[in-house]
Amino acid sequence: MSFIITNIAHGWTGEAAGTRVTSAIRVEGDRIAEVGDLTPAPGEEVIDATGCVVIPGLVNTHHHLFQSVLKGLAIDEALDNWLAQVPYRFWPRLDEEALRVSARIGLAELALTGATTVCDHHYLFPDAYDYDPAEVLFDEAGKLGLRFVLARGGMTKGRQFGADTPPPPTETLAQFLDGLSAAASRWHDPSDMAMTRVACAPTTPNFNVEPGELVEMAQEARRLGLRLHCHLSENGGYAAHTLKTWGQRPVPWLADKGWLGEDVWFAHLVDLEADEVALLAETGSAMAHCPQANARLGSGVAPAPALHGLGGAVSLAVDGAGANEAADMGMALYSAFAIQRATGGVDAVNAGTVLHWATMGGAKALGIPGIGRIAPGMAADITLFDLSHPRTFGLHDPALAPVVSGAAQVRHSFVAGRPVVRDGRLPGLDLADLARDAARITARVAARPETMPA
Ligand SMILES: [Zn+2]
Structure with a gap:
């Protein structure tokens, strides 16, 4: 060929x-x-x-495909209330078909806006599901021909968001590690041009995992040859919580748990102090910069140019459509360009740097060196x-x-x-069919009572 x-x-x-x-x-x-x-x-x-x-095909280093049928909800809420009212309210309603259609919508949006590699951070692995979300996600990405990295999420303790929100789906550490290992044995290809990869990705460690568990997760991931990923410092609340609970800011808190290094990348990193940016750069820990989601949720602006300026690794991501409304890589490129200049002046970033973040930067964050460059x-x-x-x-x-x-x-x-x-179309996917499925699933998800056990 x-x-x-x-x-x-x-x-x-x-x-x-x-x-x-x-x-x-x-x-x-x-x-x-x-x-x-x-x-x-x-x-x-x-x-x-x-x-x-x-x-080069664009590399989206942090996404949540299950949110493609959860757009436009809690539109005026900041992160914590949005988490309660969107992902953690709706997760019991995501049956296999809902996840499949949601993933198909998101992957279609991403492919049609230039993504060729997608990393999906899936953080819902409840016992209550009678299907394996990982299998659905790899299957849908494979049908469209995209490179796909599953950041295998999950948590051992959930934040309690109030009476209206079902308890978050948790696993024991052993269940998490078994799930990670099972996914890795099935889909993890360590090669330089892998079509499928798996990463170890507890949802948000400072809220969702005990420190000792974090150490074990890092050790087991590295034993399996997997990279580490999670949400970190998405807004000021993360640092406040970590300081109050653990007595340290988030980046140094992770440092002594083995969670910094060239095999680690974090989503967001909005609220960082200068020494945290320096520590990330020194250790080669990468940023998945999500400018659109950070803007939509009012979280702030990540110091991506500062990290880049210190020789650190920056990549670009959309983040889930529940906090974005569109999984559009073009919007992600423009948002990074415009928002960084709005706060940092025109010297903050140029078009070539933004494209570098979204291509070679993504390859570096995901550790797939064979992609991202012509x-x-x-x-x-x-x-x-x-x-x-x-x-x-x-x-x-x-x-x-x-x-x-x-x-x-x-x-x-x-x-x-x-x-x-091909010619602006996705071969093998009829968008009229997808539109009908999307409308049907969105209505069902909106209407269905939360009957599934937590
Ligand atoms: Zn996210």
Whole structure:
């Protein structure tokens, strides 16, 4: 299987320097064979990039696919009340079909806006479910042809949110570790171009896990060759709670539990002090920057440019559609660009840096070094953004479009050389059917009484 992408006038390699690609790309099998002034071989399939911006496929390093049928709820609430009124209120209603349709919606949104790799942090593993959420998620991602990382969440103790909210689904440490190990043995591929991975990802350790359990989780994950992930310091409440309960701020609190390092990445990291940013940079612990969710929930602005400036690892993420309303990678790119400049001035970040975060930065956070960059030998994960929309007309430098215009339109997208978006469509997925399923499931989830036991 070989094809060539020609007539590339506007493109990015994904490198931190904002390097452009303006030539042609030849794909052979699952990887990029050549980049340069190339001529199509006789009979070779040609993808014409005229009117497109060519970039490495985008890497979304933190998501919650179960929330795609929970959009627009508790829209004026901050994080704690939103948690109570959305994920922790609705989790008992997510039967297998609801999760499947929700995942399909989210993955379709992400693929159609340029994502080729998705990490889903699933934190609901109750005994009450008669299905394995991990199996549903890998199955749906596989059908669309996306690279998929399951950040296997869960908790040993749940926060109590009040009488109207069912008790959060908890596991014992042994159940958590058994579930992690079972998922890893089935889906974890440690290779540089893995299509499926598993990470160890307790939901929010400072609330949901005992310190000793955290140490055991890190040890077991590393024994299995898995990376570590969790929510951290999403707003000021996290640091206040951690200081009050454990006497330390969140990053140093995790440091002595073995939870910092090049195999660790955290979602959010909004409320950080300067020494915490430095510690993250020194240890190579990565950030999944979620600017849209942080804005929507009024949580604040993560110091992503500061971490990047210290040589730290920054990646980009949407976060769940329950705190976003859209799983749109274009909006994530634009939000990072605009929000960082709103608070840090125009020098805070440029378009090339934001794209780097969303490509090579994502590859680094997830530890999949074969993706995220357009260069010979890299995985053929390539996205062609479509410029045939009025929002991009008039741009003097059309390569800026994926970042500065927001709301991405993808013409073609490839994962490991295989098309996941073709002419703006997802092969094998009928969006009219998905719309009907989405309406039916959303109505059912809204109406169904909370009958399942916790
Ligand atoms: Zn999250």
